[in-house]
């Protein structure tokens with residue numbers, strides 16, 4: 556399973572990239588708003604992320620509400636850099652815009668997916684990536700992991716050749732909140748987990764690792780002192 560970072564914060568992206576295990580970035584309007592970014596700077600900000608992560612897929616979300624406007628916005632976003640993936644929400648307009656953009660060779664990440672039928676429609680419309688949300692489902696008192704399992708199983712039952720520019724669909728486990736979510740996504744065979752910076756840090760660390768490091772350091776200092 557590959558790791559994407561779910562943020563629009565350039566410092567967080569740069570730090571996660573420096574670890575050498577980052578495979579992509581996802582953003583959304585809320586994550587951009589969190590950076591304090593202005594409307595006029597949105598496309599420039601997406602270009603900066605794309606440049607920082609050259610060669611890695613970077614999802615930039617369109618905010619238009621009808622299919623025609625989504626297509627126009629998607630074309631503009633895709634033209635910013637070759638690694639930009641256009642993120643569109645699952646809805647009638649989003650599906651129609653995905654079909655048009657996919658036919659033009661644009662990669663689309665279909666977001667806000669909460670069910671297997673939504674995922675199947677997205678794949679048929681030409682989505683290159685599909686993002687089922689885990690944490691937000693859990694927030695409802697439901698089981699986000701089991702809906703992720705349904706999406707992975709249903710998409711995995713079919714061959715998606717001819718549907719999008721890469722002839723394949725990858726599932727991005729999204730709305731990930733904890734290392735446990737990451738483990739569950741990997742056990743289910745999700746292609747990608749997109750993880751916020753704080754949760755990624757939690758994945759790096761473990762209390763026993765930290766305690767072990769302190770122990771090794773203390774013992775090594777004794778060796779140095781005795782030398």
Ligand code: E4P
Pocket residue numbers: 561581582583666686688690691729730731749
């Ligand atoms: C997906 O790409 C979304 O950006 C994301 O995972 C949203 O998750 P949230 O529930 O943490 O907002």
